Amino acid sequence: MSKAEKTTSRDIPPEVNRPDAQPFRIQAARIVAIYALFGLAWIYGSDLVIDLLIDDKATLVRIAVAKGFAFIICTATLLYFLINRLLGQLAAVDAKRLESLAGLEQKNAHLRLFFEAAPASLAMFDRDMRYLQVSRRWLSMYGLGERDLVGLSHYEVFPEVPERWKEFHRRGLAGETLREEADLFVRADGSQQYVRWEIRPWYDAAGAVGGIVIFTEDITERMMFESALSANERFLRLLTDELPGLVGYWNSDLTCGFANRTYREWFGKNSEEIIGTGMRELLGEQLFTQNEAQVLGALAGEPQHFQRTLVKRDGEVAHVWSHYIPDVVDGHTRGFYVLVSDVTELKRGEEQRQRLENQLQQAQKMESVGRLAGGVAHDFNNLLTVILGLAQLAMRELGPGHPTLVRLEGIRQAAEKSAALTSQLLGFARKQTIAPKVLDLNSCVEEMLKMLKRLVGEDIDLAWSPGRELWKVRMDPSQLDQILANLCVNARDAIADVGKITIETGNVSFDARYCNAHFDFVPGDYVLLAVSDDGCGMDQETLAQIFEPFFSTKEVGRGTGLGLATIYGIVKQNNGFINTYSEPGEGSTFKIYLPRHAEEGVRALPEPVAAPVQGGSETILLVEDEPSILSVAVSLLTLQGYHVLPASKPADALDIARRHRDRIDLVVTDVVMPEMNGRDLVRRLLPFCPKVKCLYMSGYTANVIAHHGVLDQGVNFISKPFTMNDLAAKVRSVLDSGEAGLAAAPPPLPEA
Structure with missing residues (x-):
């Protein structure tokens, strides 16, 4: 509507423009018509009646005047009643009109209030897109200030309105x-x-459509908030999906509200399948029952922290640490968060660490016991050497038939049994002197089978399962005999009645990964020697102690408790490993891994054939710091015909060598002595006796002449305790050999 139109409308009288004026005009026309008819009827009717009744003019005049007054009074009365009625009707109409106008104004006020207070900006347009109403929020939203838009075209206000919006309009x-x-x-x-x-x-x-109303709301901040919220949600989802643990949310009705990727993968479901799923349905009845107490605690608003063992879909057993965190808002628990960490590897690591610590402690204990056993055996061997020597000398001096010979023979036998015991102790302590050779385990075992079958008895089946193309090993054959004999005897004792013992060999290779998980193993190639039985077996407590010296499960008097300890020492001395597998009632298996010998084509030398003990007349320099052993050895060698030059310390031996020089044929010396060891002594003797031969004697192996118990090449050695025949045979063997000079004293080895 234009401004000209608005001005014309204001100039028109309100009575004319009233929409209810028509009924009143009709009523006024009726009054005029009644008045005209009554006037005509009165005038013409009264005159006609009077003319018929009265002829006197004066009377007629007076009657005419009276008739005029009566007409005026009647018409005035009639007009009064008619006009009063009309005014009453008009007043009622005006009252209604005023009431209607008041209601309309109130509605307009309400409409205006709605326009102003509406949360959205509003504008009302006619069909020509002219503003009829506009809210302040509209003016503010579009930067129009306090501008009066009523009557203006929307396209005048916003000439840049795009065509798409015009199409919407x-x-x-x-x-x-x-x-x-x-x-x-x-x-x-x-x-x-x-x-x-x-x-x-x-x-x-x-x-008909009078126009349009446009509602608009600025949601820029909301969109920015939603965008930020969406970004945060993506970030949190990415974060939770990358977490190694299970992250989820359970509503108070125990339906799943959220599950990260690990959670979904654990149960083998995608997001659509797991969201909304009930906990009992997802976990299963058994697992839900296990967790029910913690679930109820979380729904009660109490955080739950607990460990549990679960079985995965693939059957693997997993150890988990679970946390249920209640979601409490205004004192009401809406649900709870679930955080589950798979600590299986950590648990395994702890178990492995504990196992390695136990193995390390066991190894340290065995090492300490071994040192003690070696020291005891060394001193004991010195004493046994004296006992054996004196017993043999006494028996020789008394002659045959003497009644004391029986007692002396008992002393000799007891000393030899004691020597066997100290030999086992040295074997456990890895101080036993050995002469390793390249061996084929299959051949060695086959040679021992007959003896082993007699050892285990007829009621036990001894099975032999040799490995094909077995690698060679390098060890002392006597040690292999000790291993097989001890293991077979133990297996026999573990079988109550009839049973079976199996010996098998094979080639095995260990990589770094396996060795990292098994304490004391070293990567490389090994030859397996396994002895199994179907006897009574052992529990874990017994397994932890079986290699300790003097530990035995046998009855008193049936064993010394050194058999397995000796095996342990032998295996370690040969740089091997030993594993034991056993369960009560399921038998036992001992698996020994010996290093593969790298050299090819090396064969073991044939054992020398024992020859009758012979004496001689050569000159022997005997060096021993223990007086009793020195005295016994001098007597034993003198009885064999040798000329013996005794020396109780290295300095005396050097002095004797200076005086006798080339007349000395053999030096027999202890290895460990005060001042200097036997090897250094021989090296200092060589300038005086360049062709002298040497024989070392000791109660245990020292690094002076052997490395980890393995004799150096060209070294002659006799172990204490020894008998007269042992000493005589060894001395004769060395004197008859072709080795002398520097061959008797090879270059020193680094101390281990």
């Missing part, structure tokens, strides 16, 4: 309702904002 004016929840709007200053808008048509009294 046309569709709205055609009676269509349009809306968009989020639309990008570029303002005149170039800034961007997101709006939610709706276009609705409004209708006039005739039901």
Whole structure:
């Protein structure tokens, strides 16, 4: 509506423009018509009657005057009643009109209040898109200030309105309702904002579209918040999906509200399958029952922390640490968060660490016991050497048939048994002197089978399973005999009645990964020697002690408790490993791994054939710091015909060598002595006796002549205790050999 139209409307009298004036005009016309008819009837009717009744003019005049007054009074009375009635009706209409106007003003006020207070910006347009009403929020939202838009065209106010919006306006004016929840709007200053808008048509009294109403709401901040919220949600989802543990959320009705990737993978479900699933359905009845107490505690608002063992879908047993964290809002628990950490590897690591610590402690204990056993055996061997020597000398001096010979023989036998015991102790302590050779285990075992079958008895089946193309090993054959004999005897004693013992060999290779998980193993190639039985077996407590010296499960008097300890020492001395597998009632298996010998084509030398003990007349320099052993050895060698030069310390031996020089044929010396060891002594003797031969004697192996118990090449050695025949045979063997000079004293080895 233009400004000219608005001015013309204001100039028209309100009575004319009243929509209810027509009924009153009709009523006024009726009054005029009644008045005219009554006047005509009175005038003409009264005159006609009077003319018929009266002829006197004066009387007629008086009657005419009276008739005029009566007409005036009657018409005035009639007009009074008619006009009063009309005014009453008009007053009622005016009252209704005023009431209607008041209601309309109130509605307009309400409409205006709605426009101003609406959370969205509003504008009302006619069919020509002229503003009829506009809210302050609309003016503020579009930067229009306090501008009066009523009567202005929307396209005049916003000449840059794009064609798409004009199309929306046309569709709205055609009676269509349009809306968009989020639309990008570029303002005149170039800034961007997101709006939610709706276009609705409004209708006039005739039901025709009178225009449109546009609702718009600035949702830029909400969109920014939603965008930030969405980014945070993506970040949290990515974070939880990358976590190694299970992260989930359970609603108070125990339906799943969230599950990260690990959670979904654990149960083998995708997001659509797991969200909304009930806990009992997902976990299964058994697992749900296990967790029910913790679930109820979490729903009661109490955090839950507990460990549990679970079985995965693939059957693997997993150790988990679970946390249930209640989601409490305003004192009401809406659900709880679930954090589950798979600590299986950590648990295994702890168990492995504990196992390695136990193995290390066991190894340290065995090492300490071994040192003690070696020291005891060394001193004991010195004493046994004296006992054996004196017993043999006494028996030789008394002659045959003497009654004391029986007692002396008992002393000799007891000393030899004691010597066997100290030999086992030295074997455990890895101080036993050995002469290793390249062996084929299959051949060695086959040679011992007959003896082993006699050892285990007829009631036990001894099975032999040799490995094909077995690698060679390098060890002392006597040690292999000790291993097989001890293991077979133990297996026999573990079988109550009839049973089976199996010996097998094979080639085995260990990589770094296996050795990292098994304490004391070293990567490389090994030859396996395994002895198994189907006897009574052992529990874990017994297994932890079986290699300790003097530990035995046998009855008193049936064993010394050194058999397995000796095996342990032999295996370690040969740089091997030993594993034991046993369960009560399921038998036992001992697996020994010996290093593969790298050299090919090396064969063991044949054992020398024992020859009758012979004496001689050569000169022997005997060096021994223990007086009793020195005295006994001098007597034994003198009885064999040798000329013996005794020396109780290295300095005396050097002095004797200077005086006798080339007349000395053999030096027999202890290895460990005060001042200097036997090897250094021989080296210092060589300038005086360059062709002298040497024989070392000791109660245990020292690094002076052997490395880890393995004799150096060209070294002659006799172990204490020894008998007269042992000493005589060894001395004769060395004197008859071709080795002398530097061969008797090879270069020193680094101390181990």
